[in-house]
Amino acid sequence: MTIKAPTLNIGGLGADPLTQRINEKQEKWTYKIAVLSGKGGVGKSTVAVNIAAALAKKGYFVGILDADIHGPNVAKMLGVDRAEVLAEKMEDGRFEMIPPMNDFLGQTTPIKVMSMGFLVPDDQPIIWRGALVTKAIKQLLGDVKWGSLDFMIVDFPPGTGDEILTVTQTLKLDAAVIVTTPQEVALLDTGKAVNMMKKMEVPYVAVVENMSYLICPHCGNEIDIFGKGGGKKLAEKEGVDFLGEIPIDLKAREASDAGIPIVLYEDTVAAKAFMKIVDKLVEKLEAMKGEKEAPDESKEE
Numbered sequence: 001m002t003i004k005a006p007t008l009n010i011g012g013l014g015a016d017p018l019t020q021r022i023n024e025k026q027e028k029w030t031y032k033i034a035v036l037s038g039k040g041g042v043g044k045s046t047v048a049v050n051i052a053a054a055l056a057k058k059g060y061f062v063g064i065l066d067a068d069i070h071g072p073n074v075a076k077m078l079g080v081d082r083a084e085v086l087a088e089k090m091e092d093g094r095f096e097m098i099p100p101m102n103d104f105l106g107q108t109t110p111i112k113v114m115s116m117g118f119l120v121p122d123d124q125p126i127i128w129r130g131a132l133v134t135k136a137i138k139q140l141l142g143d144v145k146w147g148s149l150d151f152m153i154v155d156f157p158p159g160t161g162d163e164i165l166t167v168t169q170t171l172k173l174d175a176a177v178i179v180t181t182p183q184e185v186a187l188l189d190t191g192k193a194v195n196m197m198k199k200m201e202v203p204y205v206a207v208v209e210n211m212s213y214l215i216c217p218h219c220g221n222e223i224d225i226f227g228k229g230g231g232k233k234l235a236e237k238e239g240v241d242f243l244g245e246i247p248i249d250l251k252a253r254e255a256s257d258a259g260i261p262i263v264l265y266e267d268t269v270a271a272k273a274f275m276k277i278v279d280k281l282v283e284k285l286e287a288m289k290g291e292k293e294a295p296d297e298s299k300e301e
């Protein structure tokens with residue numbers, strides 16, 4: 001006797017409705033960029049927020065998703081941490097969240113921000129295992145009214161965990177920006193993150209070195225607190241691009257605590273460094289897109 005096999009419901013392989021919604025939404029995002037680090041505390045969120053703000057300052061429409069579920073700081077760094085998240089009822093009866101926005105008094109195009117930090121009280125830790133974290137991140141992608149975007153920036157959790165694999169697969173990333181400090185221990189973990197993104201065939205993988213040096217507020221000399229040149233060497237060794245160095249800037253820390261990305265303080269060394277990094281990134285992505293869209297002349301005859 002034969003019976004009909006039960007239907008398997010394997011989440012995350014492309015068939016579930018949430019993944020389908022993410023796929024529909026990401027059709028409207030020109031570039032999807034993940035910002036990640038092998039190690040915590042290297043300034044990953046600072047880099048993600050400043051890349052987003054630099055792009056918005058250039059006039060692009062930008063969304064940023066804080067997928068760092070365990071330490072969601074992006075909303076605070078963009079000054080929208082006290083925003084109330086409203087939801088809209090969709091035709092199929094579901095609700096979609098409307099991302100809060102900030103345009104820094106007209107200095108940027110409005111940046112759409114979504115974070116788990118909006119949905120849990122400030123002092124409550126999120127104690128979830130991998131599968132739940134993945135589901136939460138996917139909901140913040142698929143159940144939010146993101147609309148059309150030039151750039152979707154995703155601030156990933158630190159490390160090289162399971163949830164990073166799943167979200168990278170779901171998102172079909174265009175680029176991964178991996179943040180490190182010049183310090184040996186950070187570089188070791190950064191190498192792992194670079195290799196993870198290469199293995200997952202993310203088309204463009206690049207390294208940014210943060211906290212590269214401190215400009216002494218007294219004598220103006222550069223002090224290499226965490227060593228020198230490690231990020232560049234690592235990028236060369238792994239055969240990926242090096243986008244640039246960002247100094248430790250006391251203003252950067254103050255600005256991020258006040259909810260204003262340092263990149264909006266145009267005269268600072270950190271702002272100039274961020275703008276250069278973003279220029280390089282945009283140039284590279286547009287060149288890659290151009291190559292992809294150009295007709296393959298070798299096939300013409």
Ligand SMILES: Nc1ncnc2c1ncn2[C@@H]1O[C@H](COP(=O)(O)OP(=O)(O)OP(=O)(O)O)[C@@H](O)[C@H]1O
Pocket residue numbers: 037039040041042043044045046047068071073158210211246247248249250252253254256257270
């Ligand atoms: N270039 C910089 N100059 C001065 N302060 C910085 C710089 N980069 C980051 N910081 C500060 O260092 C702290 C940690 O930065 P951030 O939260 O961006 O790190 P992270 O890697 O995202 O951390 P986590 O792993 O906890 O998510 C923050 O207080 C931030 O303001």
